[in-house]
Amino acid sequence: MKAIFSWLNKPYYFNPKPLYKLKISIYHGLFIFLFLYIFRPFYLHEFDEIILPYTIGIGITAFVATFLILYLPALIFKDYFSEDNWTIGRNLLLMFVGVTFIGVALWYFGEIYKEPYNLRKINLLQFLSYTFLVSLIPLTFFVFLNEKNIRLRREKKVKEIRELKKVQELNNTEKLTKEVSITSENGKEKISFCIDNLVYVTSQGNYASFFIKKDDKINEKILRVTLAKIIAKLEKYPTIIRCHKSYIVNTNYITDISGNARGYLLKSKVIEIDIPVSRSFSKQSLLRLIS
Known part of the structure; x- marks a missing residue:
């Protein structure tokens, strides 16, 4: 049973x-x-x-x-x-x-x-x-x-x-340390953080939850803003990828991937949840998601 x-x-x-x-x-x-x-x-x-x-x-x-x-x-x-x-x-x-x-x-x-x-x-x-x-x-x-x-x-x-990841040459010697600011839809609020400390972002209706690492803890900050606006601001950073309609991830924190009949899931040692991946991702795109 x-x-x-x-x-x-x-x-x-x-x-x-x-x-x-x-x-x-x-x-x-x-x-x-x-x-x-x-x-x-x-x-x-x-x-x-x-x-x-x-x-x-x-x-x-x-x-x-x-x-x-x-x-x-x-x-x-x-x-x-x-x-x-x-x-x-x-x-x-x-x-x-x-x-x-x-x-x-x-x-x-x-x-x-x-x-x-x-x-x-x-x-x-x-x-x-x-x-x-x-x-x-x-x-x-x-x-x-x-x-x-x-x-x-x-x-x-x-x-x-x-x-493929095992034989791929790692090219993560240069660390991004630039401070990033994301402004809310009404322009009255903003969140600032170091791009290296951003773990992932997920949408919550009209709001976005930013999960940021600080002193070995993951803190959540919420802002009224769309994921489309966030990724437009962060797309110049190669480690920041929108992997799903509801998730943006920092690939520096992704350590593994699993798959089932519904799709692929990203795993991280610093977060408890598994992050879903859009089925439109190719094998090479999936490869980029694992650090």
Whole structure:
């Protein structure tokens, strides 16, 4: 049981792009149409005369229902569908709800379509059992294999990055000691610090939290300013990199990197949290993030 909960809590990738959801919906509707039309499982052999229009209608209904279940909940419950917190368990729950919703939609369409032809009807629970058998079990198996494959690929890349770092010549002899000042959006407040003491910055809504090292302690300072403005001010410093939409890091403090199915994480000996990395980073870009 502990192993199952541990697996359900593993990070998993959730793609928020509407185009990706549209593609998945099209593929799902097309698969259901072809599967039902070609193999005619369960009771569909009775539909010889209307099998083509019936399965096309089922496919279109599956496409629309799939897109709605992928698009609308993520639009309404943005925090729950956050990419950084997505897990296998949440993905399976979405699939369970989605398959149930799609199954009800398909059953309703089928019952309406069969009425004029006086075809045999099927109750909702039996239809849902067929839907789960055809969809949920294979999808769960796919999630298991997909998470494992993505995680292993990221772990392999992490290993390659570490090996490249070992043979790369270090060029950190020149230390930046210039004082930096960041001004707030309204121009009334500012934060000043030595660039070498900046560990990382993260966004907190309209505010940014600066984590600055002083006397072996990490102090947090908050300023109303965007990360875009901060990185524009600090981009001339080669060790300061925006690695994620919500994080700017000083690579002098990053010591290691790890990877899972959701993405890459930066590790540091002086901070407790792992810092996420945007999936758009290339291997060479990731290499720059490790000192």
